[in-house]
Amino acid sequence: MNNVNAILMVVAAMAAFSLEDMFIKHLSTSVSTGQILVVLGIACGLAFAVMAVVTRQRIFDPVAWQTLPLMRAATEAVAALSFITALSLIDLSTVAAVFQALPLVVTMGAALFLGEQVGWRRWSAIGVGFIGVLMIIRPGFVGFQPETLLVIISVVAIAARDLITRRLDARIASSVVALQAYLVVALAGAAFMVFNAQPVVPLQAAQIAPYVGAIGFGMLGYLGIVTAMRIGEASALTPFRYSRLLFSTMAGVLMFGERPDTMTLTGATLIIGSGLYTFIRERRLAHQIAVAA
Template identity: 45%
Template sequence: MNPSHASSQNLRGIFLMVASMALFGVEDMFLKWAAEGLPLGQIIFVSGAFGLPVFVVMARAQGRRVFVKEALQPAVMARNIGEMVGSAAYVAALATVPLSTVSAVLQAMPLAVTMAAAVFMQEQVGWRRWTAIAVGFAGVLIVIRPGLEGFRPEALYVLITVAGLTLRDLASRRIPAVVTTAQVSAWGLMAVTVLGAGMMAASGSVQAVTPWQGMVLLGAVAFGTAGYWAITAATRTGEVSVVAPFRYTRLVFAIAIGALVFGEWPDAMTYLGAALIIGSGLYSFARERARKRASQLG
């Protein structure tokens, strides 16, 4: 690849990643408001059903169809399952846990992806990165504090979110490049819509939406759909080791929104755990980049 082209792709990927984190931060604000008075399944259904048409239209504009045999590929199905698990657990966490705590634990996702890639995809991970992964997950334990006075069982929803989204990201790597971002996004939101409908049917819990709740849901859909597209495009643009570390900007947006909108100020333990998670994640990315550079020179 031409160096100038690679640099341009990396810059584009970084911009998309930071933009997606900002958009998701605003979406989280709307979802947290929505979760104060609406059933979980209803929120998930609306998030998927209203975002889905956007990507269907985008795919059609690119000359692509959504209902094609590629949608049944094992990698796509695995990605959809991860999307469903991650989405349900994440909305549940937002409803019950401070925004900064949710975001801090979520920062462990790149480490989880690295660990899962080593275990399930036989990617080479040296002892230094394994150490970074261990330090990062120690940070997660500090944030959620199992067994201590500050522990909130609801924080475990975030760990389920990390597991689901890790599956989503690993499966995304196996989807052929000929499949467009719009198609992948449409399939994921289609799965989320089906999940929300199933949850509503199972619980029988559907509530009339007030004008305020309608605006909140519309805001969540608008910002979430934009963020969803941006992060999917970011993960398929530029070098992963360059683009992925900018996921951590989400914590900055989450802390700012949590403090300014919800009056949630993280305590010292949350800051310490977040610092360990982010520091170990950045180190892991740096080691991966150095390894790739060394293999290219060798």
């Protein structure tokens, strides 16, 4: 494990994802969600295919096309569809704040599906984190936006993706994993366009830069997070995912004039605080186990 390099990759990936989100939100004012997914999926998929060929990775290795890698790609499609739809409908800073619940959902998923031991303290922290999510979403109150539930769907799907990533065969190259994901994202976008009868918008000059930015930063972020998850310890990397909230909030304020209210900021603080407590608790338990061994 190389946690230092992995941590740097995670922070860089979070910055890249925030910039990708900013460009996607800009595009969503003139292009449908489905078309954005198709363009990003095809462009990034081709780029990762070239990368795999150049680095002499076996794209069609039977190991890479078994059930588990394909399940991972399917969760990626669900996550991308729900996340980009949410970006087009609500503030970038709100999407980023709810998205910070991801590490808590990963911890919960690891306990429920991977058999990892999670004590009452960490379960309590997860509960506090979800209270923070409710403060941001505000179901039943005047400020409730049903579209924020799409971010929850995306968080659950990405948590499933990350848990599956831990179980992938080490022989499968990261570029091939990314290629699979973007191919499925393109297919999901095309299906979404057909199902919702979304028209194809011809490329306009003003859209070229946002497309290039979304594709470029999306690729950098995706490759960074996949590589980081495979070379570093998940417990060590988790706290640095929260840097995405800072980057996204800055982008929302500077580019879209957003002003997160007190409830949103308080909810985000609860989510991050509970996530950091969970991380500290996991590290402490790991240290105790190592000492005992």
